[in-house]
Amino acid sequence: MSKPIRVIITGATGMVGEGVMHQCLQHPAVEAVLIINRKPSGYSHPKLKEVVHADFYNLLPIEDELVGYNACYFCLGISSIGVNKDDYYKTTYLLTIGVAQTLSALNTDMTFCYVSGAGTDSKAKGTGWAAVKGKTENDLMKLPFKQVFAFRPGFIKPIKGLTKTHSFYKYISWLYPVGRSLYPAGFTTLQELAAAMIKVTQDGYPTPVIAGKDIIALGKTA
Numbered sequence: 001m002s003k004p005i006r007v008i009i010t011g012a013t014g015m016v017g018e019g020v021m022h023q024c025l026q027h028p029a030v031e032a033v034l035i036i037n038r039k040p041s042g043y044s045h046p047k048l049k050e051v052v053h054a055d056f057y058n059l060l061p062i063e064d065e066l067v068g069y070n071a072c073y074f075c076l077g078i079s080s081i082g083v084n085k086d087d088y089y090k091t092t093y094l095l096t097i098g099v100a101q102t103l104s105a106l107n108t109d110m111t112f113c114y115v116s117g118a119g120t121d122s123k124a125k126g127t128g129w130a131a132v133k134g135k136t137e138n139d140l141m142k143l144p145f146k147q148v149f150a151f152r153p154g155f156i157k158p159i160k161g162l163t164k165t166h167s168f169y170k171y172i173s174w175l176y177p178v179g180r181s182l183y184p185a186g187f188t189t190l191q192e193l194a195a196a197m198i199k200v201t202q203d204g205y206p207t208p209v210i211a212g213k214d215i216i217a218l219g220k221t222a
Contacts, residue, residue: 002202003070004031010056010099011075013037016115016156016190018164020073021048023194029202034069036062056095059102070146071111071201072103073194080129088129093136104143112145113197118154118186118212141208149200152211153193154186155179185212192219 007024011017012035024030025045034049035041041050051065056076059066078091096114103110116133124134137150157176158165179187196210196218210218 002029005029005071005198005201006032006034006069007071007073007201008034008036008066008069008103009073009075010036011077011115012041012043013039013164014075014077015158015162015164015166016077016193017073017075018162019159019190020075020194020197022159022162023191024073024198027195027198029198032069034065057098059099063102063106066103067106069103069107070109071197072100072113073197074099074112074114077115085127089127089132092129092132093139096136097139100140100143100145104145108144108146110145111201112140112143112148113200114140114148114150115193116150116152118152120150120152122209137209147200147204148208149197149205150209151193151196151215152209153188153215154212155188156193157187157189159190184216188212188215188219192216195219 007030009017009021012021021033021035024033025047033047034051036051036053038054040052051062053062074096080088100112114137116137119130120133120137121130122134124131124138141148155175176187192215196215199218199221
């Protein structure tokens with residue numbers, strides 16, 4: 001029998017992180033959820049603990065709060081659109097690796113799930129977003145976690161009723177049923193993504209990079 005999941009979730013004030021948190025709070029395999037935010041989320045739940053911390057580049061003041069967890073679902077990130085390359089690199093690579101280094105030192109039995117994206121370049125050539133994501137994935141996998149998985153969803157259908165869904169989704173929501181029918185690997189639901197993270201935490205997976213079709217398959221079995 002798998003150990004109960006005690007998970008740290010970053011990015012819960014964004015659409016993906018909020019959805020992953022929502023699903024974890026409902027899942028019987030998840031015993032405890034810790035969210036780390038720069039500002040209060042407004043959520044309350046018996047399983048949920050929240051730490052408000054402004055500086056993700058320095059976790060030393062909150063390290064004691066981060067001990068005793070066996071999973072991290074890293075959903076914090078920014079779009080490359082309209083962001084200069086230095087800022088994108090700092091947030092996407094430096095922040096992610098810094099948080100992961102701290103967590104891997106504090107929790108040796110931890111599964112780290114990183115929300116990357118479809119089109120990421122594992123060869124990490126160049127300075128574009130795909131290369132930065134690829135370098136981030138590669139270097140995460142060198143850290144002393146129990147296991148590391150990079151999730152590469154394409155279009156993600158949000159969970160109805162949650163509050164952090166991007167406003168533009170109301171204009172593009174029609175794309176999901178069409179895309180899922182024509183190219184299912186590129187269109188996943190947020191429920192499937194969260195369920196896939198829980199599943200690989202429990203049972204592992206043969207490959208560290210998990211693309212859309214694998215997310216969908218895993219999401220059906222969690």
